[in-house]
Structures are given as structure tokens and as C-alpha cells.
Amino acid sequence: MAYAEDDPVLSRSKPQKNTKAAPPQDSSNIRGGEGPGATRRRQKHGEGASPGTVSSGISGASYYTGTFNTVNRSPDGRYVAVSSRGNFYLTWEPGQPFWQPHNRAVARRIQNMGWRADGGLWLLVRGGGLYLSKGTGVTEEFEEVSVQSRGFGILDIGYRSEEEAWAAGGSGILLRTTNGGKTWTRDKAADNIAANLYSVKFINDRKGFVLGNDGVLLRYLG
Structure with missing residues (x-):
């Protein structure tokens, strides 16, 4: 047996040094996936965004308003997030000013x-x-x-x-x-x-x- 069931325990997590938080997310308004370290600013549709339209009808990386369903971080600081409807996903890598949308x-x-x-x-x-x-x-x-x-x-x-x-x-x-x-x-x-x-x-x-x-x-x- 590879796993054993543990009794539920209450534990309090302590902040760890040198940990990085996920890119900022507003539960009702995510614009551009302004990544960590980027100046929070609102941009007009298409300004500074990557070209293309994903299957959700969202054009460019700075034109998504909504919520994430899941967000996962890689050990080297990259992020992948799934839109709340599950119809497309977004990625962010260090150095990028915006989240990048992708077709599923x-x-x-x-x-x-x-x-x-x-x-x-x-x-x-x-x-x-x-x-x-x-x-x-x-x-x-x-x-x-x-x-x-x-x-x-x-x-x-x-x-x-x-x-x-x-x-x-x-x-x-x-x-x-x-x-x-x-x-x-x-x-x-x-x-x-x-x-x-x-x-x-x-x-x-x-x-x-x-x-x-x-x-x-x-x-x-x-």
C-alpha cells in the first residue's frame, strides 16, 4: 500500500522566507494578468498585448476580465492558470508584463x-x-x-x-x-x-x- 490515511490534524502554516506569491488576481477583475513586479496599470484593448483571439473570444493578453479556476506555479517561477469556465488557459513567465491566453x-x-x-x-x-x-x-x-x-x-x-x-x-x-x-x-x-x-x-x-x-x-x- 503506497498511501496511508492520517487522522485530520489542525496545523498553522508559518510564512516561509524567499517564497513568491502568485501573480495578483482580483476575484472579479483580472486585466492583462499583470505579472509579479509589473506596474499595475489599466491598458486599452490591444495596447501592449499579444495578437490573436482565443476560442473564448478574448483578443490579446490584456483583455481578459474574469476569474481563475486554478493556478499552478513551477519551481522556476512560471505560472499556468485555467479560466473559470475552463474554455482556455493563461500562462505567465518571469519577465513578461502580461498573462498570455491560449486556446485549449x-x-x-x-x-x-x-x-x-x-x-x-x-x-x-x-x-x-x-x-x-x-x-x-x-x-x-x-x-x-x-x-x-x-x-x-x-x-x-x-x-x-x-x-x-x-x-x-x-x-x-x-x-x-x-x-x-x-x-x-x-x-x-x-x-x-x-x-x-x-x-x-x-x-x-x-x-x-x-x-x-x-x-x-x-x-x-x-
Whole structure:
């Protein structure tokens, strides 16, 4: 068994030194994804923005007003965010003055996105689909990976190393890959837990946790 259920505990987190906050987000008004360190300013439509229109009908990087559904940060300070409707995503890299919008690569709406350990992107869609970007860095080209999710949605992925990662989702589903995401196998550690698992986090290669609803917390045992 790779995971064990821990008793819920109350802990208070302390601010860590040298940590960086996510790019500023207003719950009702996000314009341009003005990145960290950028002077907060309002710009007219198209001014200083990248050309093009994403599938949501949003032109340029400085013309999005709305909310993020999820935001994930890479170890080197890059961000990827999914729009609240899941119809497109945005990225920000150090040095960029604006968030950059991108078309979603698949027909189904995006559930969540994040960074692989090798610097590429993973993408989850509603209904249980899993996609990996081609190569590393920011791209709109993704390939679908076959997973046995038993019909339940996959909600999050956490990388323990460049080759090993864990995916979690509805009805206690846990999936594991040991080849960088090319193939996934189901782990039965949480099959008897009546909870949706929605967050996977590895602090290092020996310490990892899966968080679920109703106070469920799973600890990685190796």
C-alpha cells in the first residue's frame, strides 16, 4: 500500500522566507494578468498585448476580465492558470508584463493544469481525460494519454520525480506513473475511502500527501 490515511490534524502554516506569491488576481477583475513586479496599470484593448483571439473570444493578453479556476506555479517561477469556465488557459513567465491566453487543445473543458517535473505541462479535462504537452515549456500542442479512471474525473497530478507522478480524482481514485506519464496504473490504496481526492502535493521525494473532502488526508509511504 503506497498511501496511508492520517487522522485530520489542525496545523498553522508559518510564512516561509524567499517564497513568491502568485501573480495578483482580483476575484472579479483580472486585466492583462499583470505579472509579479509589473506596474499595475489599466491598458486599452490591444495596447501592449499579444495578437490573436482565443476560442473564448478574448483578443490579446490584456483583455481578459474574469476569474481563475486554478493556478499552478513551477519551481522556476512560471505560472499556468485555467479560466473559470475552463474554455482556455493563461500562462505567465518571469519577465513578461502580461498573462498570455491560449486556446485549449481539446474539445472538453479544462479541469486543471500544472507543470511536469521536466518543465512540460499536464492538462486534465472534465470527464477524466489526461493530456501531456509535447516537449517542455509553454505550448498549445498536447497528446492524450490513456488512463483507467473508472469513469471518474481526475482532479490533480503531483510529481514525485521526473519519472514518477501520482494522479487523484473522484471516488478515491489514485493513478501512478513511473515513466514520466506515458502509462498509468491504478493504485488500490484508497479504493475503500469514500471521498473525492482533489489535491496531490510532494514536498520532496520522500514526503507527499493527497487531500480529499470530509477531512481525508493520505500520506505517501514509499
